[in-house]
Amino acid sequence: MTYCISIKLDEGLVFLSDSRTNAGVDDVSTYRKMTIFNEDEDRTIVLMSSGNLAICQSIRQILIRKEQAESIWNASSLLDVAETVGEAIKKIHKRDSPTMNDLGVEFNCSFILGGQIKNEECRLFKIYSAGNFIEAGTECIYFQIGESKYGKPILDRVLNPNMNLNVAAKCALLSMDSTLRSNISVGLPLDLLVYEKNDFGISNYLSITDENSYFKEIRSSWGSYLREAFNHLKDIDWSNSKLRHSRDTYNKQLLQKKISK
């Protein structure tokens, strides 16, 4: 499995991906999920992948080959790039899915595509196994692929579109931290890219290993803050009369007595 997240903000985009892949617990390895297309200062395009690694690699290979790469480099809109990725998915689906179906293996891949092409705003897409896609808007400002559930609560609580880019990056890293702690199929190193709108470069990129002092610090502080906050919360007081009242009213629904036989 894997976990990738991207957030679209007024100021730009945040991308974060892990690098663990596994085909069963006895076949775990490291593979970077992020590909960055950047040159000529007219476009920064980021693609992150999740799902069957053979499928994802095949699609990536198509996209960096001459013809499709040209269509990525020449696209005047990120929507066209999303379509190019969708076409590549359909091509691999056509090629590989009959045999995979025979073997009972699901054709499973998903992508996050984001970035900016000159004369456009920043855009962010989530692309599905069928090659179709959705775009982030003002209400839905983040996309996750892979093991998304563990890290979703913190995003839902904290994110908003006019947040500072680095604050949102911190939120993405905490979301990743929760995922890393609860699921061994997600692992370091991480790739973090914070893209400021109209930059058309890759000014703020970071490869995060377990040696990274910033990530180490926020992981450990976050853990301490959470435990402290937890300890500050009031414990339940069963002597409270309102509670006692509700204790007397539950029987009918839940309780089984011997007399019911």
Added chain:
Amino acid sequence: MTYCISIKLDEGLVFLSDSRTNAGVDDVSTYRKMTIFNEDEDRTIVLMSSGNLAICQSIRQILIRKEQAESIWNASSLLDVAETVGEAIKKIHKRDSPTMNDLGVEFNCSFILGGQIKNEECRLFKIYSAGNFIEAGTECIYFQIGESKYGKPILDRVLNPNMNLNVAAKCALLSMDSTLRSNISVGLPLDLLVYEKNDFGISNYLSITDENSYFKEIRSSWGSYLREAFNHLKDIDWSNSKLRHSRDTYNKQLLQKKISK
């Protein structure tokens, strides 16, 4: 979907379940997932269910019918009760799964069974769709069924077996809160039962609606504490020289340049 959690502590057991059921987004209703067997002061047995509601109800109906109910009331060990539940699952599986298979519907149910029978310690089991089960031990002190991922990180950070029962109940409620916020297939009211070992009663039970002042208070305080903790965490500083170093070293792996075509 649903979300239930149970925690086994030195002092006793905590049980918490939601009550939402849905067969598609246009068929949402409320059904309590918790059944309590208690009488004669020699046993308190709690069963919580998740999965296909028709399956879960069928299994529950079997368990409260004369013969099986007797075996629950007469069991001298909770292990025997787990086996009785397992047998009920197998019975319904045999009866319903052929037609369900034909219709492409998965035979999907899981249960948490916990409690205490006189002359035994508190015990806690997780029972699968196949009727087989596992028991909680000193390393693995909690079980979740249903939508378990959203609420797992807080459990992994906070729980330990010698925790006070009410503190663990608070942790279960926060785990539920994260799940409620991120997944609409889980909903109020909640059933909370905190069982103190050797009680053989149901002294501390609470039905929690959105009117419940304790739950309202910890939800809102927890949200504020989290945002406060989040704001206290240091933001990333891109001018840091160590970061800049790593920014120069990523190109080979991730970056696509036009020259690659």
